Amino acid sequence: MYEILTMVFLMLLLHGKAKSRKPGDSVKAVEDLLFGAMNNSDQALLLSCFSGSALLQTIAKNKEGNLFVKNESIKEFAASSDSAPKCAPDARISLIS
Numbered sequence: 001m002y003e004i005l006t007m008v009f010l011m012l013l014l015h016g017k018a019k020s021r022k023p024g025d026s027v028k029a030v031e032d033l034l035f036g037a038m039n040n041s042d043q044a045l046l047l048s049c050f051s052g053s054a055l056l057q058t059i060a061k062n063k064e065g066n067l068f069v070k071n072e073s074i075k076e077f078a079a080s081s082d083s084a085p086k087c088a089p090d091a092r093i094s095l096i097s
Helices: 002-019 025-039 043-048 074-081
Strands: 055-061 067-073
Touching: 025 043, 043 074, 055 074, 067 074
Parallel strands: none
Antiparallel strands: 055 067
16 A cells, blocks of 8 residues: 555656646757857767758858858858857847746
């Protein structure tokens, strides 16, 4: 009987902890991992934050002043993060609930 009550208590405790997480918690965890990787110039960790098919796109102007979309692979982005000063890339997202 004691074992059953202990199991029920543990199940209720775990269920309560699972419900206390907010939807944005998983996004924040990946964001923290991403900026941690960039701040430490850790290319392997940075690459692990993205899917294999991820692509970065930036809208820029060419010499003539025309807008164009510049594509950059995650591998190129990870390589460029090595040249950034330590702790320079920090633009964290604040989740408002």
